[in-house]
Amino acid sequence: MRRLDPVRHEGKRREILEAAGRCFVRHGFKGASIAAICTEAGISPGHLYHYFASKEAIIGAMADLRLTEMAQRFHDVAADKEAIPALLAELRRKKSRIRQATPMVLELLIESGRNPAIAKIMRESSRRMRDLLAELLRKGQASRQIDPAIEPETAATILMGVLDGLKIVALREPKFDTEKGLVMLETMITRFLMPPANGAQRDPGIADKRPDRALQ
Amino acid sequence: MRRLDPVRHEGKRREILEAAGRCFVRHGFKGASIAAICTEAGISPGHLYHYFASKEAIIGAMADLRLTEMAQRFHDVAADKEAIPALLAELRRKKSRIRQATPMVLELLIESGRNPAIAKIMRESSRRMRDLLAELLRKGQASRQIDPAIEPETAATILMGVLDGLKIVALREPKFDTEKGLVMLETMITRFLMPPANGAQRDPGIADKRPDRALQ
Amino acid sequence: MRRLDPVRHEGKRREILEAAGRCFVRHGFKGASIAAICTEAGISPGHLYHYFASKEAIIGAMADLRLTEMAQRFHDVAADKEAIPALLAELRRKKSRIRQATPMVLELLIESGRNPAIAKIMRESSRRMRDLLAELLRKGQASRQIDPAIEPETAATILMGVLDGLKIVALREPKFDTEKGLVMLETMITRFLMPPANGAQRDPGIADKRPDRALQ
Amino acid sequence: MRRLDPVRHEGKRREILEAAGRCFVRHGFKGASIAAICTEAGISPGHLYHYFASKEAIIGAMADLRLTEMAQRFHDVAADKEAIPALLAELRRKKSRIRQATPMVLELLIESGRNPAIAKIMRESSRRMRDLLAELLRKGQASRQIDPAIEPETAATILMGVLDGLKIVALREPKFDTEKGLVMLETMITRFLMPPANGAQRDPGIADKRPDRALQ
DNA sequence: GATGAATGAGGTTTCATTCAT
DNA sequence: CATGAATGAAACCTCATTCAT
Numbered sequence: 021m022r023r024l025d026p027v028r029h030e031g032k033r034r035e036i037l038e039a040a041g042r043c044f045v046r047h048g049f050k051g052a053s054i055a056a057i058c059t060e061a062g063i064s065p066g067h068l069y070h071y072f073a074s075k076e077a078i079i080g081a082m083a084d085l086r087l088t089e090m091a092q093r094f095h096d097v098a099a100d101k102e103a104i105p106a107l108l109a110e111l112r113r114k115k116s117r118i119r120q121a122t123p124m125v126l127e128l129l130i131e132s133g134r135n136p137a138i139a140k141i142m143r144e145s146s147r148r149m150r151d152l153l154a155e156l157l158r159k160g161q162a163s164r165q166i167d168p169a170i171e172p173e174t175a176a177t178i179l180m181g182v183l184d185g186l187k188i189v190a191l192r193e194p195k196f197d198t199e200k201g202l203v204m205l206e207t208m209i210t211r212f213l214m215p216p217a218n219g220a221q222r223d224p225g226i227a228d229k230r231p232d233r234a235l236q
Numbered sequence: 237m238r239r240l241d242p243v244r245h246e247g248k249r250r251e252i253l254e255a256a257g258r259c260f261v262r263h264g265f266k267g268a269s270i271a272a273i274c275t276e277a278g279i280s281p282g283h284l285y286h287y288f289a290s291k292e293a294i295i296g297a298m299a300d301l302r303l304t305e306m307a308q309r310f311h312d313v314a315a316d317k318e319a320i321p322a323l324l325a326e327l328r329r330k331k332s333r334i335r336q337a338t339p340m341v342l343e344l345l346i347e348s349g350r351n352p353a354i355a356k357i358m359r360e361s362s363r364r365m366r367d368l369l370a371e372l373l374r375k376g377q378a379s380r381q382i383d384p385a386i387e388p389e390t391a392a393t394i395l396m397g398v399l400d401g402l403k404i405v406a407l408r409e410p411k412f413d414t415e416k417g418l419v420m421l422e423t424m425i426t427r428f429l430m431p432p433a434n435g436a437q438r439d440p441g442i443a444d445k446r447p448d449r450a451l452q
Numbered sequence: 453m454r455r456l457d458p459v460r461h462e463g464k465r466r467e468i469l470e471a472a473g474r475c476f477v478r479h480g481f482k483g484a485s486i487a488a489i490c491t492e493a494g495i496s497p498g499h500l501y502h503y504f505a506s507k508e509a510i511i512g513a514m515a516d517l518r519l520t521e522m523a524q525r526f527h528d529v530a531a532d533k534e535a536i537p538a539l540l541a542e543l544r545r546k547k548s549r550i551r552q553a554t555p556m557v558l559e560l561l562i563e564s565g566r567n568p569a570i571a572k573i574m575r576e577s578s579r580r581m582r583d584l585l586a587e588l589l590r591k592g593q594a595s596r597q598i599d600p601a602i603e604p605e606t607a608a609t610i611l612m613g614v615l616d617g618l619k620i621v622a623l624r625e626p627k628f629d630t631e632k633g634l635v636m637l638e639t640m641i642t643r644f645l646m647p648p649a650n651g652a653q654r655d656p657g658i659a660d661k662r663p664d665r666a667l668q
Numbered sequence: 669m670r671r672l673d674p675v676r677h678e679g680k681r682r683e684i685l686e687a688a689g690r691c692f693v694r695h696g697f698k699g700a701s702i703a704a705i706c707t708e709a710g711i712s713p714g715h716l717y718h719y720f721a722s723k724e725a726i727i728g729a730m731a732d733l734r735l736t737e738m739a740q741r742f743h744d745v746a747a748d749k750e751a752i753p754a755l756l757a758e759l760r761r762k763k764s765r766i767r768q769a770t771p772m773v774l775e776l777l778i779e780s781g782r783n784p785a786i787a788k789i790m791r792e793s794s795r796r797m798r799d800l801l802a803e804l805l806r807k808g809q810a811s812r813q814i815d816p817a818i819e820p821e822t823a824a825t826i827l828m829g830v831l832d833g834l835k836i837v838a839l840r841e842p843k844f845d846t847e848k849g850l851v852m853l854e855t856m857i858t859r860f861l862m863p864p865a866n867g868a869q870r871d872p873g874i875a876d877k878r879p880d881r882a883l884q
Numbered sequence: 885g886a887t888g889a890a891t892g893a894g895g896t897t898t899c900a901t902t903c904a905t
Numbered sequence: 906c907a908t909g910a911a912t913g914a915a916a917c918c919t920c921a922t923t924c925a926t
Contacts, residue, residue, distance in 0.1 A: 025888095032889090048346065050266030054917060064891045069918070123346050129407045130264065130339050130346075146408045174416050177405055178424065181417075184408075185401025189393055191345045192362045192400075200390050201397075208394065208428040270900055280908045282902080291900065480778065482698030486921055496887045498923080507921065555778050561839045562696065562771050562778075578840045606848050609837055610856065613849075616840075617833025621825055623777045624794045624832075632822050633829075640826065640860040673909095680910090702896060712912045714898075723896070 033071045036061045037085060040078050045124055049079055049131060076137070083128050083138045086121070087145035094149055103160030104213060107153070107179065108206050114183060115198055122187040150176045160213070167215045179209065249287045252277045253301060256294050261340050265295055265347060292353070299344050299354045303361035306341070310365055319376030320429055323369070323395065324422050330399060331414055338403040366392045376429070383431045395425070465503045468493045469517060472510050477556050481511055481563060508569070515560050515570045519577035522557070526581055535592030536645055539585070539611065540638050546615060547630055554619040582608045592645070599647040611641065681719045684709045685733060688726050693772055697727055697779060724785070731776050731786045734769070735793035742797055751808025752861060755801070755827065756854050762831060763846055770835040798824045808861070815863045827857070 039061035043052035054075060058065045072078045097113060098106040132139035153176035160166035186205065189196060255277035259268035270291060274281045288294045313329060314322040348355040369392035376382030402421065405412055471493035475484035486507060490497045504510045529545060530538040564571040585608035592598035618637065621628055687709035691700035702723060706713045720726045745761060746754045780787035801824035808814035834853065837844060 029889095047350070048266065050264060051350075053915080055915085065917090066892065066919075067890050070889070075917070123349050126342055126346055126404075129404060130342055133339050133407065134263070134267075142408065150409075171416075171420070174413070174420050177409060177412060178417055178420050180408070181401035181405035181421075182398055182424075183401070184404040185397035185399070188345060188400040188404075189397035191349060192358065192396070193366075193393060196393055197390070200387075201394055204387070204390050204394050205397075208398075208424065211427045212424040269898075271898090281900085282909065283907050285901075286906075478782075480698060480782070482696065483782075485919075487919090497921085498888065499886050501922075502885070555781050558774055558778055561836060562774055565771050565839060566695070566699075574840065582841075603848075603852070606845070606852050609841060609844060610849055610852050612840070613833035613837035614830055614856075615833070616836040617829035617831070620774075620777060620832040620836075621829035623781065624790065624828070625798075625825060628825055629822070632819075633826055636819070636822050636826050640830075640856065643859045644856040677910095701894080703894085711910095713896090714913065715911050717897070718910065 029071075033081075036063070036068060036071055037078070037081055041082060041086075041124065044079075044082065044127065048123075049127055076135070079131065079135070080137050080141065082124075083131075083141045086125060086128065087142055090125070091145050091148045091152075095152055098152055098156055102163070103156045103166055104210060106156055107209060111183065111186070111202065111205065111209075114186060115202055122190060126187065126191075146180070149180060153179060157213075164215065166213045170213065175213075182209070245287075249297075252279070252284065252287055253294070253297055256298060257302075257340065260295075260298065260343070265343055292351075295347065295351075296353050296357065298340075299347075299357045302341060302344060303358055307361045307364045307368075311368060314368055314372055318379070319372045319382055320426060322372055323425060327399065327402070327418065327421065327425075330402060331418055338406060342403065342407075362396070365396060369395060373429075380431065382429045386429065391429075398425070461503075465513075468495070468500065468503055469510070469513055472514060473518075473556065476511075476514065476559070480555075481559055508567075511563065511567075512569050512573065514556075515563075515573045518557060518560065519574055523577050523580045523584075527584060530584055530588055534595070535588045535598055536642060538588055539641060543615065543618070543634065543637065543641075546618060547634055554622060558619065558623075578612070581612060585611060589645075596647065598645045602645065607645075614641070677719075681729075684711070684716060684719055685726070685729055689730060689734075689772065692727075692730065692775070693769075696771075697775055724783070727779065727783070728785050728789065730772075731779075731789045734773060734776065735790055738773070739793050739796045739800075743800055746800055746804055750811070751804045751814055752858060754804055755857060759831065759834070759850065759853065759857075762834060763850055770838060774835065774839075794828070797828060801827060805861075812863065814861045818861065823861075830857070 036057070040052070040057045043057045043060055046052065047056070054068060055065055057078070058068050061068070072081065093113070094110050097109050128138060128142060132142045150173065154172040157166055157170065157172040157175055161168045161170070161172070182205070186201075189201065190198070252273070256268070256273045259273050259276055262268070263272070270281055270284060273294070274284050277284070288297065309329070310326055313325050344354060344358060348358045366389070370388040373382055373386065373388040373391055377384045377386070377388070398421070402417075405417065406414070468489070472484070472489045475489045475492055478484070479488070486497055486500060489510070490500050493500070504513065525545070526542055529541050560570060560574060564574045582605065586604040589598055589602065589604040589607055593600045593602070593604070614637070618633075621633065622630070684705070688700070688705045691705045691708055694700065695704070702716060703713055705726070706716050709716070720729065741761070742758055745758050749757060776786060776790060780790045798821065802820040805814055805818065805820040805823055809816045809818070809820070830853070834849075837849065838846070
């Protein structure tokens with residue numbers, strides 16, 4: 021005579037997770053108290069433990085949620101676009117959400133240095149995004165829109181770092197004109213990825229003094 | 237009956253700050269306890285309050301120290317170099333220190349979103365670095381090593397973001413081949429900053445479909 | 453529309469009580485949680501309260517069960533035997549069950565010092581055992597197998613204490629050679645109970661310096 | 669410039685331990701709350717942790733204290749007496765203290781089934797008492813006051829069990845006439861230990877049907 | 885009968901901070 | 906300067922119990 025309703029259960033779990041998310045953004049992982057999360061979620065302190073075994077578990081579930089949905093959305097964006105436009109689209113999407121979600125992802129990054137469970141989740145998510153991005157770059161190289169000398173895996177990692185850097189800019193300079201910055205970042209990425217001008221010999225610049233290493 | 241030897245006092249303060257730094261790296265701001273810091277510094281809990289009024293004050297002093305020394309070192313590096321080489325030198329220096337110092341700077345960034353005192357210190361430090369970098373870019377433009385179409389202030393901010401992004405790469409993928417990544421990052425920056433090839437018409441790429449906006 | 457099948461009800465009650473027993477042995481009365489008992493019994497927390505009004509009630513029922521069955525089994529053993537053999541038989545039975553049941557009976561003893569309800573149950577059970585044992589001793593005295601100078605009630609109490617002491621030996625020294633100990637205990641009881649050698653004047657020993665008091 | 673005063677520290681520790689002891693007797697290990705112990709000791713809840721790392725540690729220290737002082741006192745009693753008188757003296761001493769200390773020792777016994785640290789302490793204490801008692805028995809055998817057929821180690825263990833059994837009697841029957849019981853117990857022990865009557869052939873009783881096993 | 889969601893008091897422990905010495 | 910005893914609020918978590926379904 022079972023009556024556990026998995027849908028309701030999962031729904032409540034999600035609600036609590038979202039409340040916890042708001043608290044984490046406001047106060048950080050350590051700073052957000054169970055009591056505060058429960059108040060935010062509208063439940064009693066004890067009841068939270070029907071859904072999560074510990075605060076750690078909440079943070080873990082949070083990491084899973086945030087990083088998975090980040091990878092998923094990037095996947096969606098990438099699905100129906102060419103390489104460079106897909107990348108720039110992700111950039112624009114990120115900008116619009118940056119104020120709210122950023123601190124938590126950064127905190128997950130820091131936490132992953134101390135919490136192996138989080139580290140595992142994050143490595144997995146990073147790997148998925150990187151593979152997707154590298155695949156995108158390879159497609160671009162096949163269609164000659166991206167410099168074939170660029171090694172896709174490494175470039176994917178670097179580009180992810182650049183996207184992350186954008187988040188930090190937002191923290192460092194809250195009043196920064198993001199639209200302006202975004203356009204310039206697009207330029208940077210485009211110039212980085214596009215193939216050298218047809219036939220012409222591009223000025224190699226400093227890095228190109230060791231072109232085999234640089235682009236391989 | 238001397239009251240205080242300011243030099244000794246300042247020295248002890250610094251020692252405590254360094255001990256605190258080690259604790260902060262290990263456990264975060266909230267996670268590092270006064271007791272742990274005192275143990276690490278080899279003093280008693282009560283005595284710590286002769287040097288710092290509160291834990292907040294320690295974090296503040298820490299922000300001051302870390303961000304100031306970061307700006308200062310960048311200043312040193314930039315002093316006697318041309319624009320692009322200076323930037324790349326900073327990049328290389330960062331790489332060597334990245335494993336240890338990064339989490340704390342990230343934590344300061346996050347803390348600054350919650351703690352106005354830290355935010356103030358960080359904005360000041362960011363401003364100094366950005367101005368310096370912009371000045372460098374301007375010098376590069378004057379000597380025709382850097383694309384004159386680039387707006388220095390915005391580019392400086394973006395470049396700082398890229399440097400920060402490198403830190404995150406290190407957290408995301410601890411086993412990442414940093415040397416390879418570094419070389420590729422150098423390529424990216426170089427291609428971004430260098431002026432278009434002389435006389436030749438560079439393929440504008442996607443972003444260049446709106447070149448006036450992109451390069452401001 | 454039947455309301456209740458008393459047999460089924462009682463059966464389930466017993467099942468729960470046994471599950472609770474296993475938990476009590478593992479974790480003690482305070483340490484065993486209702487949740488753990490329910491898991492062990494395979495029912496839901498709410499449902500347990502159809503059978504028992506409270507945790508206290510479970511402990512009470514447990515005391516009833518354990519102490520009653522202990523008295524009952526002693527009764528069975530004693531039924532068809534002579535005095536001393538019956539006592540020794542009980543001793544042997546106890547030895548075989550001692551590892552598992554002991555801690556809970558001890559815990560009931562302690563609990564009875566704090567919980568009047570338990571104390572009442574235990575006094576009743578003790579009284580039954582003592583009366584039975586005293587009766588046995590009296591029968592032994594009538595058939596001249598037991599020293600007539602021994603006062604049956606007091607001796608019964610002492611003998612019960614000795615049986616209990618055996619439990620503690622098992623706790624104190626888990627590796628104790630119980631067979632050896634048992635044989636020696638049998639010797640002790642036998643020497644205590646048996647009448648002085650016929651006609652011979654037994655060496656009174658130290659205690660016998662006040663024989664009237666010692667043997668009452 | 670150290671100023672830690674080990675004497676004061678140890679004194680306070682002892683005070684707390686005694687307060688904890690009173691609480692443990694009243695409510696048991698699990699039932700006695702840290703808050704209650706602190707109130708009883710007249711300190712704040714947090715301060716207790718300057719002296720004990722955890723509640724477990726308190727129980728451990730308690731076990732150490734109680735069992736050590738029990739062994740020590742038995743040692744003192746045994747020092748200047750003959751075998752049987754020493755044993756009976758310990759018995760009398762135990763009786764006078766039995767109402768208060770018993771439940772805690774029993775609780776330590778139970779706890780030792782669940783807590784290896786306590787178990788270790790207790791085994792050590794048991795071993796010391798048993799060795800001392802066995803030594804006493806051996807001396808008694810040498811001076812012909814104790815039956816030489818008795819194996820000292822096993823008998824020592826059994827006798828300790830009997831002493832413990834006395835504690836349980838006190839719990840089982842709070843109104844039991846302990847003086848009467850004590851005298852009878854003395855008789856039992858005396859009859860058990862004393863050598864067979866000189867020259868006379870003692871009625872072997874039931875156990876003596878296998879005398880080689882029983883007394884060896 | 886049976887479930888599991890829900891409560892809220894109370895458990896142990898941590899911690900920044902103060903203060904007498 | 907320096908210590909460590911001392912505080913008390915608040916942290917995380919557990920648990921017996923109730924109740925709608």
